Amino acid sequence: MITNQEIVDDLVGKFGGDLIFNPVENYGLLNVETTADHILAAMKYLYEHPRFKFQFLTDLAGIHFPDAKGKELGVIYHLHSLENNVRLIIKLYVPIENPVVPTLVNQFACANWMEREAYDFFGFDFEGHPNLIRILNVEEMDYFPMRKEYPLEDATRKDKIDELFGR
Amino acid sequence: MPTDEIKDIAIAEQQLARNGQQRQYVNELTTLNLGPTHPATHGIFQNVLQMDGERIISGVQTIGYIHRAFEKIAERRPFYQITTLTDRMNYCSSPINNMGWWMTVEKLLGVTVPKRAEYIRVIMMELARIADHLICNSILGVDTGAFTGFLYVFQKREEIYEIYEEMCGARLTTNMGRIGGMERDLSPVAIQKIRAFLKSFPPVMREFESLFNRNRIFMDRVVNVGGITAERALNYGFTGPNLRAAGVDYDVRVMNPYSSYHDFEFDIPVGYNGDTYDRYMVRNGEIWESLKIIEQAMENLPEGPYHADAPEYYLPPKQEVYRNMEALIYHFKIVMGEIDAPVGEVYHAVEGGNGELGFYLVSDGGRTPYRLKFRRPCYIFYQAFPEMVQGSTLSDAIVMMSSLNVIAGELDA
Numbered sequence: 001m002i003t004n005q006e007i008v009d010d011l012v013g014k015f016g017g018d019l020i021f022n023p024v025e026n027y028g029l030l031n032v033e034t035t036a037d038h039i040l041a042a043m044k045y046l047y048e049h050p051r052f053k054f055q056f057l058t059d060l061a062g063i064h065f066p067d068a069k070g071k072e073l074g075v076i077y078h079l080h081s082l083e084n085n086v087r088l089i090i091k092l093y094v095p096i097e098n099p100v101v102p103t104l105v106n107q108f109a110c111a112n113w114m115e116r117e118a119y120d121f122f123g124f125d126f127e128g129h130p131n132l133i134r135i136l137n138v139e140e141m142d143y144f145p146m147r148k149e150y151p152l153e154d155a156t157r158k159d160k161i162d163e164l165f166g167r
Numbered sequence: 168m169p170t171d172e173i174k175d176i177a178i179a180e181q182q183l184a185r186n187g188q189q190r191q192y193v194n195e196l197t198t199l200n201l202g203p204t205h206p207a208t209h210g211i212f213q214n215v216l217q218m219d220g221e222r223i224i225s226g227v228q229t230i231g232y233i234h235r236a237f238e239k240i241a242e243r244r245p246f247y248q249i250t251t252l253t254d255r256m257n258y259c260s261s262p263i264n265n266m267g268w269w270m271t272v273e274k275l276l277g278v279t280v281p282k283r284a285e286y287i288r289v290i291m292m293e294l295a296r297i298a299d300h301l302i303c304n305s306i307l308g309v310d311t312g313a314f315t316g317f318l319y320v321f322q323k324r325e326e327i328y329e330i331y332e333e334m335c336g337a338r339l340t341t342n343m344g345r346i347g348g349m350e351r352d353l354s355p356v357a358i359q360k361i362r363a364f365l366k367s368f369p370p371v372m373r374e375f376e377s378l379f380n381r382n383r384i385f386m387d388r389v390v391n392v393g394g395i396t397a398e399r400a401l402n403y404g405f406t407g408p409n410l411r412a413a414g415v416d417y418d419v420r421v422m423n424p425y426s427s428y429h430d431f432e433f434d435i436p437v438g439y440n441g442d443t444y445d446r447y448m449v450r451n452g453e454i455w456e457s458l459k460i461i462e463q464a465m466e467n468l469p470e471g472p473y474h475a476d477a478p479e480y481y482l483p484p485k486q487e488v489y490r491n492m493e494a495l496i497y498h499f500k501i502v503m504g505e506i507d508a509p510v511g512e513v514y515h516a517v518e519g520g521n522g523e524l525g526f527y528l529v530s531d532g533g534r535t536p537y538r539l540k541f542r543r544p545c546y547i548f549y550q551a552f553p554e555m556v557q558g559s560t561l562s563d564a565i566v567m568m569s570s571l572n573v574i575a576g577e578l579d580a
Contacts, residue, residue, distance in 0.1 A: 026512045027274055056401055058516075059547075061527055061540035078514065078527070078542070082401075082415070085422050089514070110404030113550045121238075136231035136579060145239060152243045 002084045004030040007052065014045060031089040036101050039077075039092055043107055046079065046088070054079040054088060057104065060114035062122035064096075064147045072096035073122055077104075094124070103129040121146035176224055183222065183558050190219050199561070203232055207310055207565040210575025214552070214564075221560045226553035230546075234579040241539040245504030246272050247346060247480075249539070254340035256543060257577040260299035260520035261341045262291045262331065267517035269344045270425055271526040275513045276346065278477045282469040284348035285427040290361065290464045291334065291343060292426075292517075293457040297368075298327045299520030300408070300450040300457075303572040307447055308379060310569040311388045316378045323371050326364050333357040347481045348474025358465075365462055372458075376451060386444065393555050393567030394442035403551040406544050407522025409571060412449045413441030419518040430467070431460045443570040450572075479506055504534045521545050521572055545577040 004025055011020045011032065020042065022033040034042050046054040058078040065072055071093035079088045094101060103126040104111035115126045116135040123144035126132055134141065143150065176190075183189055197220075202213035211232040217224040237252045244252075253264035266288045273280060280288075301324050305317035328338040333356050335343040344350065353361075379385050395405070400413040410417055418435045420428045436452025438445025474481050482501055483494035500506050510532040516525040525542030548571065556564040 026514075029514055031512070057404060058523065059525055059527065059540065059542040061538070063529065063538050076527070076540075078525070082417055082422075087514070108404070109399070109402045110547050110550065113546065117546075134231075136234040138231075145236070152239055 002052065002081075002086050004028075004086075007086070007088060008032065010049075010052070011042070011046075015042065026089075029087055029089060031091060033091045033093075036092050036094050039075075039090070040102050040104070040107075042090065043077075043079075043104060047107060051084075052081055052086070053083045054081045054086075056080040056082050057108040057110055057114070058087070060104075060111060060118060062118040062124060062146065064122060065093075066148045068093070070095045073099045073124060075101055075118065075124065098125075099123060100125045100127050102127050105129060120144070123147070178557050181558075188222075190222070196224060201226075201561075201564070203229070208568060208573075209306060210573065210578070212549075212573070212575060212578060216556075216561070216564070218561070221562075223556045223559060223561065223564055226556055226564075228549070228552065230549070231579055233575055237580045238539055238541065241536055243535055245534050246508065246536070247501065248504070249536075250342050250344070251340065253541075254342055255576050256541065256580055257299070257520055257524070257545070257574050258339055259302050259574060260295035261339065262295040262343050263299075263517060263519050264524060265341060265343045266292055266426065267515065267519070267524050267526060269346060270517065271513055271515040271528050272346050272508075273475075274515050275508060275511050275528060275530055276477075276480060277509075278347045278475050278480060280348055280426075280475055281472050282427065283352075283471045284473050284475070286464045286468050287349050287353055287473060288344065288426050289428065289431070290353075290461050291331075293460045293464075294327050294330060294361075294364075296457045296520055297454050298324050299572075300454050303520075303570070304379075304447055304450050305375070307389070307443075307566065307569045308385070310565055311385055313378070313382075313385065316375050319378075320371060320375050323364070323368055326360070326367075330357060330360050330364065333360060345474065345481055347477045348472070350474075350482075352473040353468075361461070361465060365458065365465070368458065372451075372454060380448070380451070388562075388566055389443040389447060389570070391440075392443045392559065392563045393570065394440050394445075395551065395555055396441065399551070399554070400441060400548075403554075404547040405522065405551070406548070407519065408449045408453060409441075409446055409548055410522065411435060412438035412445035414439055419516050419523050423516065425515070425517060431463050433457075433459050443566055446570045507532055507534055516542070519544060521574065521577065522548070541580055543577045543580055545573050546580070549573050549578055 008023045019038045020032050020034055024031045046052055058080045061076040063074040073096050074091055074093045077090045101124050115129055118124050119132050120134045120137050197218040199216045199218050201216055202208045203211045213229040215227045241249050250265045250268050253268045254261040256264050301320045305320045308316045331341050332338055335341050395413055397413040397415050400410050414437055416435045416437050433456040436449045438449050478497050483497055487494035488498045508530045511530050513528045516523045522544030527540040528536050529538040531537040
């Protein structure tokens, strides 16, 4: 059984506290943060680690925090070590003006569509992706709809007063 | 010729050579549109195939025809209104999606669900799994030309839907359960219907299996068709029956038990080489295991409340609302979505009909999720389809797609 503390210690020992930081446990699930420059090395290390074997990419989610200057857009990788039954979340944040993240397609074939989805909704530029085009939205769309500046409902409507509904 | 195409042709030729065949029409490729509304795709998605005669050289997929922006819509809705979105993902087994969502919210809110509610949820989820696998396997029969089995087991699926109806009033998009438990207890009629189902289903299933399992025509169509190695399947993020058919015994119900699954004895059926026949057999095996689970849950059904004592999140009974001030306040607050959730991040996964169905919920303390990401198994494994069909015939591709159980609603979300 591998504990979360072991994973943090090992990662920090390998990469240093500057590159792997903010370890948090959310409901038992370990979250660590890294930077876009080091994500590939970290992923490769975790994949090839003789004990941890994080060889399954469960999911990849984008997220947008408009108020965090310089770290507006985030990518959240969900890793799973099927052998040890341990999950791990790795996050990284990039500025919205230049959201470049290296692609994971060479390591995980499933990252292909996951990254296309994240591009489609948040506009990440996955460097080295073989086919970074929209996947669920129409090709003609010229914005990234999951970003927070796009309200779901028509902003010009006057009949729905958000404050009355706690929104 | 672009380099991609040359690479595709080289791969297809290798695959053909493995079957002792070679390309027939060396100088011309035919482009074939499979979909978006092809009767064999069971949903709206397109494959543009490059064909060498009857053999597939490469495929390009287009999806998103029924994309409904659920993740965006969810950012505007209070938690209790989001189940109706999850219904519409894998609509063949909506109760599993519903329960997965409730469990995610309960994990965030810290609500403990009573044992009886957990058992009722397990019963509903396993019924949904049976319905899901029945549809997939019987439609596989239809795609290979055998209609009888399909009509036969659909009678049993109808009985499952009647049980849903008894539990929640709906059949397909169920919106079953509430935060903290179920919206109603198992009624005597529901118990009687479940018992009748448990009794009448096994003979039907045995007959269905005897129609297909060793059927010469069926086996010729599915054995060694559309195989995928365990290594590739894991790399492609396969989960659920499609991964287990390749020989990996990963099942969320066993690896990360939720909703009292650790109380039940059941096996995980695994396949050997991940081909269409193995996928079919694994699903059949899972139907039997689900039956075992339902039987155990019905036998050991605990007494007690069917929902948690969480007045802030669970609607009070309607007659109370008219008489009791507190109930009226809670009713109003819940319905208007006035109750804020704690700040937090939750990932919760359940074993859906097609594999690991995950909910990644980021809450900023408001009435709605800040971000909600559905891990939809179909979306992730369907991208392996072009690699799987390369070098096989068009008719095999149809069978492969059918046995992968790609559900358009889950694919596009």
